[in-house]
Amino acid sequence: xxxxxxxxxxxxxxxxxxxxxxxxxxxxxLITIALSAVLGLVFGLVMLSRRRAPRAICRAWLEIVRFMPxxxxxxxxxFGFARLFxxxxxxxxxxxxxxxxxxxxxxxxxxxxxxxxxxxxxxxSAAALGLTPLQASRYVLIPQTxxxxxxxxxxxxxRIIKTTALVKMINVTEVLKVGQQIxxxxxxxxxxxxxxxxxxxxxxxxxxxxxxxxxxxxxxxxA
Amino acid sequence: xxNIARIAALLLALVLTLTTASAALADGYRTLDEIRDSGxxxxxxxxxxxxxxxxxxNGEYQGxxxxxxxxLAEDLGVALEIVSLDAPNRIEYLQSYKVDVVLAxxxxxxxxxxxxxxxxxxxxxxxxxxSPDAALITxxxxxxxxxxxxxxxxxxxxxxxxxxxxxxLLKFDSYTxxxxxxxxxxxxxxxTDNTEVLAWAIxxxxxxVGIESLGSLDTINPAVTxxxxxxxxxxxxxxxxxxxxxxxxxxxxxTLRETYGPNADADSLVVEGGVVE
Amino acid sequence: MDWSFISAHxxxxxxxxxxxxxxxxxxxxxxxxLGLLCSMVQVFxxxxxxxxxxxxVELSRNTPLLVQLFFLYAGLPRIGIRLSAxxxxxxxxxxxxxxxxxxxxxxxxxxxxxxxREAGECIGLTLxxxxxxVVLPQAFATAAPALFAxxxxxxxxxxxxxxxxxxDLMNVADTLRTSGGRTIEVLSMLVIAYVAILLPxxxxxxxxxxxxxxxGFGHQHSV
Numbered sequence: 105x106x107x108x109x110x111x112x113x114x115x116x117x118x119x120x121x122x123x124x125x126x127x128x129x130x131x132x133x134l135i136t137i138a139l140s141a142v143l144g145l146v147f148g149l150v151m152l153s154r155r156r157a158p159r160a161i162c163r164a165w166l167e168i169v170r171f172m173p174x175x176x177x178x179x180x181x182x183f184g185f186a187r188l189f190x191x192x193x194x195x196x197x198x199x200x201x202x203x204x205x206x207x208x209x210x211x212x213x214x215x216x217x218x219x220x221x222x223x224x225x226x227x228x229s230a231a232a233l234g235l236t237p238l239q240a241s242r243y244v245l246i247p248q249t250x251x252x253x254x255x256x257x258x259x260x261x262x263r264i265i266k267t268t269a270l271v272k273m274i275n276v277t278e279v280l281k282v283g284q285q286i287x288x289x290x291x292x293x294x295x296x297x298x299x300x301x302x303x304x305x306x307x308x309x310x311x312x313x314x315x316x317x318x319x320x321x322x323x324x325x326x327a
Numbered sequence: 328x329x330n331i332a333r334i335a336a337l338l339l340a341l342v343l344t345l346t347t348a349s350a351a352l353a354d355g356y357r358t359l360d361e362i363r364d365s366g367x368x369x370x371x372x373x374x375x376x377x378x379x380x381x382x383x384x385n386g387e388y389q390g391x392x393x394x395x396x397x398x399l400a401e402d403l404g405v406a407l408e409i410v411s412l413d414a415p416n417r418i419e420y421l422q423s424y425k426v427d428v429v430l431a432x433x434x435x436x437x438x439x440x441x442x443x444x445x446x447x448x449x450x451x452x453x454x455x456x457x458s459p460d461a462a463l464i465t466x467x468x469x470x471x472x473x474x475x476x477x478x479x480x481x482x483x484x485x486x487x488x489x490x491x492x493x494x495x496l497l498k499f500d501s502y503t504x505x506x507x508x509x510x511x512x513x514x515x516x517x518x519t520d521n522t523e524v525l526a527w528a529i530x531x532x533x534x535x536v537g538i539e540s541l542g543s544l545d546t547i548n549p550a551v552t553x554x555x556x557x558x559x560x561x562x563x564x565x566x567x568x569x570x571x572x573x574x575x576x577x578x579x580x581x582t583l584r585e586t587y588g589p590n591a592d593a594d595s596l597v598v599e600g601g602v603v604e
Numbered sequence: 605m606d607w608s609f610i611s612a613h614x615x616x617x618x619x620x621x622x623x624x625x626x627x628x629x630x631x632x633x634x635x636x637x638l639g640l641l642c643s644m645v646q647v648f649x650x651x652x653x654x655x656x657x658x659x660x661v662e663l664s665r666n667t668p669l670l671v672q673l674f675f676l677y678a679g680l681p682r683i684g685i686r687l688s689a690x691x692x693x694x695x696x697x698x699x700x701x702x703x704x705x706x707x708x709x710x711x712x713x714x715x716x717x718x719x720x721r722e723a724g725e726c727i728g729l730t731l732x733x734x735x736x737x738v739v740l741p742q743a744f745a746t747a748a749p750a751l752f753a754x755x756x757x758x759x760x761x762x763x764x765x766x767x768x769x770x771x772d773l774m775n776v777a778d779t780l781r782t783s784g785g786r787t788i789e790v791l792s793m794l795v796i797a798y799v800a801i802l803l804p805x806x807x808x809x810x811x812x813x814x815x816x817x818x819x820g821f822g823h824q825h826s827v
Contacts, residue, residue: 116384171802172795173760175774180791186423187787194425262666269668273500273764277374277411280674284503285382285411288375294682297507301679305671312666415782442785480782488783497769498779504678508769511681513689 110299118286122300125279126307129268132196136203136268137261143204144211151216162212169209175270177202182274195276199268207264211257218253219245251326258319262312269308279304356424359557367406370396371426374411375503378526378586379432391582392430395449395549398574399428402565413501415480418442421552428562429550432520434482436545444553446562447601448546449575454483455521456538457509457528464516465537470494476514478505483518486542509534520547522596526586546603563601570600609786610793620776621797627690627772628759628801631697635758636751638698639705644735646706647713657706664703670764672696677768689768697758704754712747713739745816752809756802773797 113119151162169177182198185191193201222245230240272280283300290296362368372392373380380390388396388409400407412420412431420426421443434452435445456475458464464473471493477484479498487494497514499505506527509517517524521540528534549566551558569575579593594604642657644650676692687695716739724734744751766775777794781787 117386118384121382121386170756170806171799173763173774173798175763176794176798179774179777180795183419183781183787184791192424266666266668269670270764272670273766275411275413275416280671281374281411281501284501285374286384287507288377288381288503289384296682298679298682301671301675305667305675308667308671309663313662316662316666415778419782479779484783498775499769500766504767507678511678511686513769 110295112286112290112296113299113303115289118289121282122279122286122303122307125277125282126304126311128196128276128278129271130265130311132199132203132271133261133265133268135200136207136264139200139204140207140211140260140264141257143208145215147208147212148215148219151212152219162209165205166209166213169206174202174206174267175273177205178270178274195271195274198274199271199276203264203267206267207260210260210263214253214256214260215249218249218256221252222248255319255323255326258322259316262316262319265312265315266308279307356421356552356555357427357558358555359561362427362558363403363405365405367408368400368403368428369408369410369426370399371410371412371417371420371429371431372396373413373431373502375501376432376523378583379523380430389582391450391578392432394578394582395575396428396430398569399430399562399565403561413480414478415500417480417550421550424552427551427555427558432523432547433550434520434545435548436482436485438485439550442553443550444555444559445548445550446559447566448548448598448603449566449601450522450547450598451544451596451603452520452522452547453544454486454518454538454541455524455536456516456518456541457524457534457536458516459512460533460535462515463535463537467491467494467538467541470516473516474514476505476508476517478502478519481519482542482545483520487518526583529586529588546598566601570602573599575599605792606786606789609784609789613780613790613793616776616780617773617793617797620771620773621801623765623771624759624762624773625801627693627697627765627770628762630694631701631758631762632755634694634698635701635705635754638702639707640709642702642706643709643713646710661703661706664699669696669700669761670767672699673764673767689765689770692768693762693765693770697761700761701754701758704757705751708747708750708754709743711750712743712745715746716742748813748816749809752805752812755809756805759802759805760798773801 113122147162147165150158153159178198181202182193182195185198186193226244226248227240230244231237235243269278269280271278275281283304287296287300357365372388373390374382374388376390378390380388380392383389393409396409397407410420410426412426412429414431417429417431417433418439421429429443432450432452433439433445435448439445456464456467456470464470468491470487470491472495474495474497475487476497476499477487479500484496484498487496497508499508502519502523505517505519508514510531516537518538518541521536524536525539528536549562551562575597576593576599579597583596584591584593598604642661645653645657673692673696676687676696677689680687720738720742721731721734724738725731729737762772763774765772766778769775771779773794777790781790
């Protein structure tokens with residue numbers, strides 16, 4: 105077999121399987137993003153509430169997320185909970201649970217930051233102009249909050265997509281594992297690892313870059 | 328200090344909630360009848376350990392273990408669902424009921440037998456050590472002070488940890504990573520099943536198996552979750568049945584002959600009917 | 605809880621924690637330097653380098669560290685560039701962290717008013733001197749929260765080093781888990797170890813930020 109490394113990608117269904125592996129992580133990422141967006145909004149608003157107890161829970165949640173690498177949380181849920189509670193969680197479900205736990209906290213922090221960064225005088229000016237609190241929210245506060253929030257929220261999405269690569273470590277057959285299976289087809293490994301891992305690197309870049317470019321463009325436009 | 332108290336309180340609340348919820352979600356192994364009724368059997372196999380369990384360029388699983396897996400499903404009258412495993416998670420997948428059977432080239436050891444139930448053997452195996460031709464390792468003592476690459480969760484790892492503590496072990500999660508490391512010179516040698524390293528060395532010029540048989544002569548057996556008697560008994564009966572038609576020799580011819588070559592002796596590897604010669 | 609198991613393996617965890625901390629800090633230091641240089645290139649609009657830095661930041665922020673590590677460790681040797689596991693660890697962290705540090709420093713530098721530079725000129729300082737004695741201290745004060753957040757982030761990212769066969773904290777825990785079972789004990793020790801490393805860093809960060817606020821620089825924290 106005198107194949108050069110790169111041709112390994114085009115043999116049979118190898119490349120399709122690589123994309124299939126990528127879809128596994130994308131699926132996890134998309135579900136996580138959707139859940140985190142909704143729950144994060146709630147989380148953020150809770151953090152701004154005047155009641156101490158809910159705020160304290162949120163702070164503790166944030167601290168856990170802050171001090172634990174996501175991989176550790178993944179292990180805790182996938183291996184720990186399975187042992188402690190006898191749950192039959194597969195890798196993907198565990199990943200969604202853990203990443204949503206993390207994503208919600210991050211999103212909530214962004215929401216809190218965006219809302220509290222609106223200067224007080226905006227609210228006061230709106231009242232001075234005769235707007236009711238509801239109108240003030242709708243026409244003045246929310247648009248401004250969204251403008252501050254959206255670029256960072258989109259960046260968070262990119263981070264979530266990147267983090268889903270971690271499921272490799274809990275034996276989910278995602279793109280890196282498929283890549284290894286492809287490498288394992290050819291004993292004369294030689295350049296195969298270089299091309300396979302480079303391809304995966306480029307694939308992630310092609311997915312994440314447009315999204316963060318969008319965030320950057322929005323930020324400039326709404327600066 | 329306040330933050331730590333908050334975290335502790337939250338964790339406690341979480342644990343209590345989860346414990347109460349756990350009863351609903353707990354599971355168990357699937358008995359033979361349950362497997363038949365469900366129409367599929369879930370078998371854990373290697374996806375990067377050529378020629379025993381790997382995925383070819385058409386996305387199909389191939390290999391000595393896979394051949395057996397397909398036959399088991401066929402004889403049971405169910406579809407085969409394959410789960411890709413790496414060496415370190417074979418036991419765990421059985422214990423958490425994620426697979427019904429493990430056919431990932433699983434060596435029988437007494438320690439493992441405490442955690443899973445093994446069926447009759449279908450392959451002989453010992454440990455082997457492969458190293459570059461230029462710096463061939465022929466005795467395990469030569470590895471003292473040197474670096475040996477192993478895959479986590481294999482008998483090679485346990486063997487060297489127990490018997491050769493002077494050897495530095497470089498541990499990887501999968502076979503692919505371990506072999507790449509050997510080629511890149513990250514270690515002076517690699518050790519795993521001799522059947523495996525032999526096959527790999529044949530296809531990779533520049534490397535030779537310097538130590539062809541190390542440690543005890545072991546067998547490769549199918550494994551099921553501890554206590555899964557119905558399935559275990561069926562597999563044992565099946566292996567005896569298959570022995571009568573020389574199934575494993577046919578398996579060897581179909582999956583391993585090409586690798587080992589025409590002069591290799593199938594009987595040095597194959598165990599027919601669960602009886603070790 | 606098997607306490608004998610725990611006490612028997614404390615040394616392993618300390619060893620792992622030391623690897624995590626050491627390489628985390630190497631990564632932080634190198635990426636901080638890289639980030640500072642990149643941010644200065646961007647803020648002072650150095651012609652060609654600016655585009656290079658831009659490309660680098662986009663590349664590093666849109667690919668997961670895990671993929672970068674596989675590529676560095678298993679891919680590059682196939683084309684002749686063989687880095688040791690430790691080198692891959694530091695290069696990987698620096699590549700990833702540099703982009704984030706650059707953003708942090710850039711916002712810090714941009715927050716320093718132009719007039720500061722002009723004032724420096726007025727009292728006879730050269731540009732390098734102005735940067736060193738006037739601009740940077742203020743920039744650092746503004747950037748401090750983000751810098752420390754990056755530091756904690758990078759130390760957490762070391763949890764992937766098992767792919768380099770390095771015995772960091774996560775790998776120690778994983779090896780123990782796969783060879784011996786005792787999942788609950790192992791995971792508990794893992795969690796405690798990470799908190800033990802990151803809590804002091806977080807406390808240090810808060811102290812430093814507080815001191816800077818006292819001096820009049822940096823954010824006046826409201827929330």
